Amino acid sequence: MTDQDGPQYQQLLARKVEVVNVGLEGFVKDLRDCGIDVVHVDWKPSAGGDPQMAALLAKLGV
Amino acid sequence: MNVVVLNEVRKGFYLDSVALMRLSREVAGSPGVIEAALMMGTPSNAAIMRNAGLLEEGTAVKGNDLVIAVKAESETAAREALDNAIKSLDKPKSQGEAQSAWRPHSIAAAVKNRPEINLALISVPGEFAAAEARKALNRGLHVLMFSDNVSLEDELSLKQQARAAGLLMMGPDCGTAVIGGAPLAFANKLMRGRIGIVGASGTGTQEVSCLISEAGAGISHAIGVGGRDLKKDIGGITTLMAIDAFDSDPETDHVVLISKPPHPDVAKSVLQRIGKSKKSFTVCFIGASEVELPPNARFSPTLKGAAELALGHQKIGAGFDANAVASRIPRNGRGGIEGLFAGGTLCAEAQVILAAAGRKVASNAAIPGVLKLGVEPNDGRDRLIDLGDDEYTRGRPHPMIDPSVRDEALRAALKNRDLSVVLLDLVLGYGAHADPAEHLTRIVADRGRDAPALIASVVGTEQDPQGRSAQVRKLEQAGILVAPSNAQACELAVAIVQNAGR
Amino acid sequence: MKLIEDANQQALERILEGEPRLIDIVPARELIPGLRERMILHAGPPISWNRMCGPMRGAVAGAIVFEGWAQDLPTATKLAAGGEIEFHPNHHFGAVGPMTGMTTMSMPLFVVENARFGNRAYCAINEGLGKVMRFGGNDASVLKRLAWLRDVFGPTLGKAIRAAGGIDLKSIVARGLSMGDELHQRNLACSSVFLREIAPWMARTSTDNAVLAECLAFIGQNDQFFLNIAMAMGKAITDPANGIRGSTIVTAMCRNGTDFGIRVSGLGEQWFTAPVEMPEGLYFAGYSEKDANPDMGDSAIVETIGLGGFAMAAAPAVAGFVGAGAPSEAGNFTRSMGEITAAQNPEWTIAAMDFAGVPTGIDIRLVVDSGVVPVINTGIAHREPGIGQVGAGVVKAPLACFQQAIVAIAKDLGVS
Numbered sequence: 001m002t003d004q005d006g007p008q009y010q011q012l013l014a015r016k017v018e019v020v021n022v023g024l025e026g027f028v029k030d031l032r033d034c035g036i037d038v039v040h041v042d043w044k045p046s047a048g049g050d051p052q053m054a055a056l057l058a059k060l061g062v
Numbered sequence: 063m064n065v066v067v068l069n070e071v072r073k074g075f076y077l078d079s080v081a082l083m084r085l086s087r088e089v090a091g092s093p094g095v096i097e098a099a100l101m102m103g104t105p106s107n108a109a110i111m112r113n114a115g116l117l118e119e120g121t122a123v124k125g126n127d128l129v130i131a132v133k134a135e136s137e138t139a140a141r142e143a144l145d146n147a148i149k150s151l152d153k154p155k156s157q158g159e160a161q162s163a164w165r166p167h168s169i170a171a172a173v174k175n176r177p178e179i180n181l182a183l184i185s186v187p188g189e190f191a192a193a194e195a196r197k198a199l200n201r202g203l204h205v206l207m208f209s210d211n212v213s214l215e216d217e218l219s220l221k222q223q224a225r226a227a228g229l230l231m232m233g234p235d236c237g238t239a240v241i242g243g244a245p246l247a248f249a250n251k252l253m254r255g256r257i258g259i260v261g262a263s264g265t266g267t268q269e270v271s272c273l274i275s276e277a278g279a280g281i282s283h284a285i286g287v288g289g290r291d292l293k294k295d296i297g298g299i300t301t302l303m304a305i306d307a308f309d310s311d312p313e314t315d316h317v318v319l320i321s322k323p324p325h326p327d328v329a330k331s332v333l334q335r336i337g338k339s340k341k342s343f344t345v346c347f348i349g350a351s352e353v354e355l356p357p358n359a360r361f362s363p364t365l366k367g368a369a370e371l372a373l374g375h376q377k378i379g380a381g382f383d384a385n386a387v388a389s390r391i392p393r394n395g396r397g398g399i400e401g402l403f404a405g406g407t408l409c410a411e412a413q414v415i416l417a418a419a420g421r422k423v424a425s426n427a428a429i430p431g432v433l434k435l436g437v438e439p440n441d442g443r444d445r446l447i448d449l450g451d452d453e454y455t456r457g458r459p460h461p462m463i464d465p466s467v468r469d470e471a472l473r474a475a476l477k478n479r480d481l482s483v484v485l486l487d488l489v490l491g492y493g494a495h496a497d498p499a500e501h502l503t504r505i506v507a508d509r510g511r512d513a514p515a516l517i518a519s520v521v522g523t524e525q526d527p528q529g530r531s532a533q534v535r536k537l538e539q540a541g542i543l544v545a546p547s548n549a550q551a552c553e554l555a556v557a558i559v560q561n562a563g564r
Numbered sequence: 565m566k567l568i569e570d571a572n573q574q575a576l577e578r579i580l581e582g583e584p585r586l587i588d589i590v591p592a593r594e595l596i597p598g599l600r601e602r603m604i605l606h607a608g609p610p611i612s613w614n615r616m617c618g619p620m621r622g623a624v625a626g627a628i629v630f631e632g633w634a635q636d637l638p639t640a641t642k643l644a645a646g647g648e649i650e651f652h653p654n655h656h657f658g659a660v661g662p663m664t665g666m667t668t669m670s671m672p673l674f675v676v677e678n679a680r681f682g683n684r685a686y687c688a689i690n691e692g693l694g695k696v697m698r699f700g701g702n703d704a705s706v707l708k709r710l711a712w713l714r715d716v717f718g719p720t721l722g723k724a725i726r727a728a729g730g731i732d733l734k735s736i737v738a739r740g741l742s743m744g745d746e747l748h749q750r751n752l753a754c755s756s757v758f759l760r761e762i763a764p765w766m767a768r769t770s771t772d773n774a775v776l777a778e779c780l781a782f783i784g785q786n787d788q789f790f791l792n793i794a795m796a797m798g799k800a801i802t803d804p805a806n807g808i809r810g811s812t813i814v815t816a817m818c819r820n821g822t823d824f825g826i827r828v829s830g831l832g833e834q835w836f837t838a839p840v841e842m843p844e845g846l847y848f849a850g851y852s853e854k855d856a857n858p859d860m861g862d863s864a865i866v867e868t869i870g871l872g873g874f875a876m877a878a879a880p881a882v883a884g885f886v887g888a889g890a891p892s893e894a895g896n897f898t899r900s901m902g903e904i905t906a907a908q909n910p911e912w913t914i915a916a917m918d919f920a921g922v923p924t925g926i927d928i929r930l931v932v933d934s935g936v937v938p939v940i941n942t943g944i945a946h947r948e949p950g951i952g953q954v955g956a957g958v959v960k961a962p963l964a965c966f967q968q969a970i971v972a973i974a975k976d977l978g979v980s
Contacts, residue, residue: 023185049125
């Protein structure tokens with residue numbers, strides 16, 4: 001991911017998008033129907049939904 | 063009446079909220095059930111259920127627990143509904159889920175398996191969304207955050223982190239984007255072309271992109287920035303980066319910027335940046351008076367106007383004559399307009415147009431100069447309601463996904479004999495309801511002969527999964543007047559009430 | 565956090581750079597300073613007699629009789645219950661043991677040396693299937709076999725290993741993975757490859773053909789023979805990675821039939837424990853969940869280095885055997901474990917996963933974040949002492965151990 005052609009966000013428009021979908025599963029089918037590769041994450045709240053633990057993990061760099 | 067409340071808590075059972083809402087509705091429809099909810103037990107959801115009187119005394123819930131709550135007229139009805147809910151939860155999942163055998167549980171694992179991934183589409187509940195976005199940015203992914211209810215501090219720090227890493231942070235509360243034809247979140251199937259869009263508003267971006275696409279031109283990319291990007295606190299970080307990106311994009315000739323009127327300082331820096339661009343711009347600050355623009359930019363206070371400028375002054379819906387249509391509507395001597403909008407920006411545009419026509423307007427999502435509903439009495443004013451606003455969507459799907467959010471208000475409006483006109487919008491495209499016209503026509507089918515006139519606009523394209531013309535036909539067959547754009551629907555509403563009053 | 569990332573990098577390098585070699589078999593008392601009379605090392609984190617499960621108590625009684633500290637099992641039980649026996653975890657003495665994990669002074673132990681770091685780790689010899697002490701068995705047949713291992717088999721095999729100049733273990737594991745072993749519930753290939761390497765040396769060093777034949781047959785008839793060697797290997801590999809400040813990499817997982825315990829590199833010798841879970845799996849005919857004991861053993865050390873449940877994809881048949889789903893789904897276990905580990909081991913690869921390395925280096929942050937816990941392939945013991953194995957299955961490491969460790973490491977690093 002080096003930036004020979006400017007920052008990555010400028011290249012986003014030139015490249016094919018490949019998506020990781022976190023949340024509503026309905027978005028996956030729409031993207032696939034348009035020929036976009038998507039990986040759907042079987043998401044659960046971080047640390048089982050325990051906000052204190054999640055905050056601690058964020059600080060420890062998950 | 064005897065009211066029985068029953069709860070069941072499933073520990074560590076996660077289902078996404080859309081699936082749960084569908085189940086909630088199913089259960090709520092069972093005989094004898096007054097209300098029902100299946101929700102993850104986050105603090106905010108627990109509060110909702112407690113307020114709805116759906117939590118039994120002593121039911122303790124945590125964020126990772128699924129709560130099934132039923133309020134019914136009898137113990138038997140409650141028990142039966144609860145059992146059915148549990149059965150639905152436990153029944154074997156559809157083949158779709160079985161097909162893709164393994165799914166990563168985290169963004170990290172997804173990226174490890176597919177290093178080609180370059181964008182994360184995040185739509186988890188707001189309280190968890192910032193953490194997920196941070197993980198995505200840490201792994202070098204651009205982010206589109208559909209989730210709302212994210213704090214301003216989190217938004218700022220995420221956007222700063224993204225900018226430092228050269229990544230685009232779209233959202234939070236970014237309803238739509240189209241990158242290289244990929245519809246992200248709610249988006250329409252658009253013709254590809256040479257007009258780019260930077261949108262701080264989801265439905266605004268959808269309306270402009272669809273009007274352009276249906277007029278025969280096309281969209282290169284539409285970048286969403288989130289509703290608060292142009293506030294002073296955020297300073298337009300993503301907007302400025304999006305302009306950079308379009309500036310160096312060989313596929314784009316012209317860029318439309320759509321937003322509520324920004325903070326003056328932010329507007330200044332954004333317009334300065336536009337002034338340095340090689341491309342031409344249309345600036346649409348909805349409801350703003352004319353702003354001082356660099357020579358390569360032109361201004362429109364409405365979405366339709368912005369689309370027309372981007373198209374090089376081509377008229378949208380050129381054959382449509384609001385006065386001619388209005389003259390065919392029987393006069394009923396009333397004068398009120400009520401707008402029931404799924405699209406927040408469409409509601410804002412309606413306020414602009416009605417106010418400009420001299421109407422006295424009130425709204426729950428009032429733009430500057432419009433009365434905020436609920437603050438003081440709004441006797442005699444036109445009411446324009448944004449049904450996508452938090453007060454309607456907390457714990458419920460957005461009206462674009464589930465138009466039934468509008469049903470109650472619509473039924474009441476149809477019986478309101480002070481109204482001449484009820485204004486509606488239908489939003490099509492990916493992510494939206496599969497057949498909103500069908501839903502709407504069912505609700506209005508049994509309206510009285512003297513019910514107010516119904517005017518709708520349809521945001522969408524012919525290529526959308528719902529097909530724009532098929533939806534329009536359904537509405538027209540149900541006696542609903544369909545305008546080519548939201549702005550023209552509003553003009554028609556004004557023409558009808560003026561006609562009625564004459 | 566850079567400190568954590570750097571520490572984890574170092575811990576991983578140490579795990580991956582290990583060069584484990586089986587170098588000897590030696591009686592425990594000669595290997596472990598401080599291992600005295602009336603002292604028993606057991607599997608899992610520390611535990612006192614009154615909290616021990618049935619099989620553990622049965623094994624303890626058997627071990628006491630085996631060492632001659634009591635004449636019979638009832639006396640032995642009284643001795644243990646009366647506080648006359650000192651109990652310590654194997655892990656505190658550089659050792660590991662499967663299931664009940666009994667280690668006492670006269671038992672012969674495999675010696676695995678990590679040539680890269682110079683440390684050693686020990687494990688008793690696998691007794692085979694059926695009635696055995698590791699499942700709480702303690703009758704005469706059990707003790708007789710232990711005596712034979714001590715007096716005949718241990719010395720015979722030890723001589724051969726020394727004559728061979730030690731046996732490199734990493735390459736045996738690499739071959740075993742390609743032949744359908746995951747090194748926890750299936751060790752058939754590794755046991756066979758080991759036998760192929762050691763047999764000539766046993767022949768060269770043996771002076772009695774009848775004994776030689778008996779010893780070769782013992783290895784040849786025990787599909788799980790290599791497990792205990794792999795366990796000592798696991799301990800020898802992870803020990804050098806322990807005690808790196810800030811590292812969130814797990815260096816040991818074990819259970820004693822009551823508690824599950826983990827150690828984390830950055831937290832050194834400290835145990836983080838939680839009640840152990842029941843294995844889920846398949847039962848031998850005539851047995852069911854009712855008979856099962858909660859999970860036991862230091863054997864989860866193999867999962868700690870990326871084998872066992874982590875390498876399920878290498879052993880699709882095991883997935884069926886332990887009731888973990890269809891063999892075709894074995895890869896999902898390995899992929900899931902890939903989500904909670906920091907790296908893959910490039911030397912131990914799985915053909916069915918396009919030669920991806922086994923997922924290695926469990927990061928407690930990833931476990932707690934995702935809620936995905938390590939899966940361990942395990943044997944299921946009868947809950948009554950003396951009956952033995954009644955099934956096999958998978959058990960999940962309890963999340964609470966990892967949560968406690970997160971809190972502890974955050975505290976150590978001054979993060980709150």
